[in-house]
Amino acid sequence: MSSTASNSSALPKSQCADYDAQVNALNIGRFKDPFSFLGAHKVSESNIEVRVYLPDAQHVSLSIDNQIFETQRYKHSDLFIARVSQLPTSPYLCTAKYSDTSTTFFDEYSFNSELDTDAMYLFNEGSLEHAYLHFGAHFTNQQDVDGVRFCLWAPNAASVSIIGEFNFWQANRHFMRFHPASGVWELFIPELKADMCYKFAITAQSGEVIEKADPYAFKMQQAPGTASVLQYKPEAIALSEQAISNRQKRNHIDAPISIYEVHLASWQRGEGNRYLSYTELADKLVSYALEMNFTHLQLMPISEYPFDGSWGYQPVGLFAPTSRFGDYNSFKYFVEQCHKYNVGILLDWVPGHFPSDPHGLHRFDGTHLYEHADMRQGFHPDWNTYIYNYDRPEVKSFLISNAMYWLHQFGLDGLRVDAVASMLYLDYSRKEGEWIPNCYGGRENLGAIECLKQVNLRSYKNNPGIMMVAEESTAWPGVTQSVEHNGLGFGYKWNMGWMNDSLLYIQRDPLYKQHHHHEITFSMVYAFSENFILPLSHDEVVHGKGALIEKMPGDDWQKFANLRAYYAFMWAHPGKKLLFMGGEIAQRAEWGHDHSIDWHLLEHESHKGIKQTVKTLNEVYKNQPALYELDSSAAGFDWIDNNNNEQSILSFVRYAKNAHDFVVVIANFTPMSYQEYTLGVPSKGVYKVIINTDESEFFGSGIKVSKNQSNTVVTNDNPQHGFNQSITIAMGGLTTIYLQKVQDE
The missing domain is CATH 2.60.40.10 (Immunoglobulins)
Incomplete structure (x- = not known):
């Protein structure tokens, strides 16, 4: 059966005028309510029209409830109308003929809304x-x-x-x-x-x-x-009870956490300087992390980003793993390999700002939808990016959901939240008059604070055992306090104060370090105020800052010795550890995002020595509970001597939960070596050397702490530094030493 639609002359003038207006709106692409006009509509008791709008079609027929209906073009427009006897009971098919082809498809406007x-x-x-x-x-x-x-x-x-x-x-x-x-x-x-x-x-x-x-x-x-x-929604990684238990153990506050920060595009390249795929990285990078005894990998942002030079920190596709390295199934495989070998995986997450790319979120619907309209609230002067309007509930849902997406879909160990300080303060990097106070007249961004709290609350609730990490560079109180206790609810915070002070100190000429001793000791004043991670991140080796090895003073031998001593001091200091790729081989050049790490440097013994140092430090760290169990408690640390500025030597004790389990640490930050250096120790007995960064295997000078073959020292009854017992050791210049008590005398 077939039927022919009425032409325009059969329509009343008022209806023609209405149709003309609708057609004009369709032509110009401005049609807010298409279902009110297109599709099947009851015009009167006896008149049902089915309207389809198909630009460039020459003829259209409809198959409705097993009947064929021919349409008629309305005037000279691209609107086609069929008159039918009753409303369709199911979606119907259109067959459209064009000048060179024909196609049959379901009419989009014959489907009901299924909005939740x-x-x-x-x-x-x-x-x-x-x-x-x-x-x-x-x-x-x-x-x-x-x-x-x-x-x-x-x-x-x-x-x-x-x-x-x-x-x-x-x-x-x-x-x-x-x-x-x-x-x-x-x-x-x-x-x-x-x-x-x-x-x-x-x-x-x-x-x-x-x-x-x-x-x-x-x-x-x-x-x-x-x-x-268009992609099918990724199937979430199903974590077993054992996998969740492993995640809880490796991310716990009393666990050893040593993080290797990686930029996937430049960790290693393939032939022709091509990117390695997620699949290749699942083999090479995970294996390398295991070789180096790192417990976690932290990936710089992989949410899709248009500009390589942003390193991922200006993302446009927050729900899309970048396809530079493969599809989302390949990334899932990478994560699964991390889980298989019990390597934690963290992801940099950027909720603090978004770029101005025309296809991105800026002025999304012609208005400032995701960002504040006022530039004093909605624009980052440092990065030329836009700031989310955290006061808008829908923006909050967007960001909360994005955090949930990465944690739930891929079973990650957690998120490192970028630039938290820029979110917390309305006057961040702004002069007087360039920012707008909150409703109480303060400089705190109340919307951002609440958004961060909600992200953390929901992340921990829905994903047992994860760790949420804040890159927060100020003294904002309670970053790692629970939300219930008026904190932000993060699990860990980067200790930027330790990083800035210790790097400033370690770069000084040894002759002048005695005048700046406080720079290396001050961090212990606040070391237990938060759950800290000590970061030597990518930010310290870019923008003219130079590589870590080149920050070190002195000749080449001293540079390497200084770096080894500094790393060992860092691994012994309270707080979890983070090292950016290249630091473990003493890369000499600043990091560049468009090429691989200079792996060829490992041809040199000096660079191999740094790599061996980091590998050994991680091994010792994981095997010594005293170095990690009480990172956030004053009970886990005691100074032996923090006042020896003249010799620039520090010594302290790290304790495990079992107070009888401890490690003595001595760090000498000048090139002066000592045949007999005496320091107090907590108890009487035999102490064994477990790290000496001056050992020849690390490219050190080979000065032994003890003259005996067992590399041990025995206490004597000479009180020192407030302790009843002391030991006397030999110590090379620019050296850090760890000692562990192995038996009572």
Whole structure:
């Protein structure tokens, strides 16, 4: 059976005028309520019209409930109308003939809305933890038809269309349905395939058309491409009870945590300077971490980013693992290899700012949707990026959900949150008059504080055993206090004070160190105020700061000795450890993001000595509870002598939970060596050397602490430094030594 639609002359003039207006809106791509006009509509008791708008089509027929209906073009437009006897009971097919082809497809406007109103309520409230399950592009089955459901938050847009290679990037083809209660747009498009590219064409109230990538896309094109790519939602890594238990143990406050910070694009390159894939890195990098005895890997941001020079810190695709190294399944494999070998994996997360790329979040719907409109609140002067509006509930849902995505989908050990200080302070890097106080007249960003608290609360609740880490460079109180006790709820905080002071000290000429002794001792004043990680991160070897080895004073031998002594001091200092790649081989050049680490340096004994030092330090660290169990407690540390500024020698004791288990540490930060150096020790007995950075295996001078073959020293009854017992040792210049009591005398 077939039927022919009425032509325009059969319509009343008032209806023609209405249709003309609708057609004009369709033509210009500004149509806010497509379902009110397109699809099947009851015009009167006896008149049901099915309307389809297909640019460039020459003829259209419809297959509705097993009947074929011919349409008629409205005037000279691309609107085609069929008159039918009853409303369709299911989605119907269109067959469109073009000049050179014909195609049959389901009409998008014959599908019902399946928007989850409960989820939208939580999203608008700022508490939707898994927004990525609702927003973005999802392969699904709707009304027995396979396709992709698109969902977008753009409350101030006049119109939103989906554009892509499946509709020749036409902005007037797939208009989305608007839900004014939630500010969300939605459309189901049948029969799309994975790896098709798409964007959203958003018409602002001003009439401006903005093409935006999908904020929730699971994959994005590489630059210079800017489109999102259709992908099936990644299946979450299913963690066994044993895997969760392992995660809890390796991330616990009383666990040994030694983190190797890595930029995947430049850790190692393949032939022709190509990137290694996630799969290759799963073999090479995880094996290397195991070889070097690191407990964790920390990846600099891998959320999709357009500009290599941002190192990932200006991401556009927060839900898309960068495709530089492969697809998300390859990244899952990388994470699974870490789990297999009990190597923790942390990811840099950037909720503090976003870049100005036109396809990104800035002025997303023609208004300042994700950022503050006022530049004094919404723009970072340091990085030329935009600041999230943390007071907006939907932005909070977006960020909370992104944290949940990485932790839940990939089973990560945690997130290192970048630039927390810039989030906390409204006047961060701003002069007087360049910032707006909060409602109480203060400089605290109340929205950001609450957002961070919610991220941490929900992250720990939903992902047992993780660690949330703050890169926070100020004295903000309670960063690692629980939210219930008015803290921010992080598990760990980078100790930037220790890093700045100790690096400043270690770079000084040994002749002048005696005048700056406080720089190396001051960190113990606040060492237990937070749960700290001691970072020597990528930030210390870029932008003209020079490599760590080149910061060291003196000739080449002294540089290497100084660095070895400094590393051993760091590994003995209270706090977990983090070292950026290249530091373990004493890379001489500043880090560059576009080439590999200078692995060829390992041809030299001096560089091999640094690598062996770090490897041994990690091994000793993991095997000595005194070096990690009480990192956040004053009970785990006691000075032996912190006042020997004239010789620039420090000595202290690290205790395990079992107070009889301790390690004595002596650090000599001048080139002067000593045949007999006496210091007090906690108890009588025999002490064995477990680290001496002056050993020849580390490229040291080979001065032995003890003259006996067993490398041990015995206490005597000579009181020193407030202790009843003391030992006398030999000590090389620029050397750090660890001693462990192995037996009572």
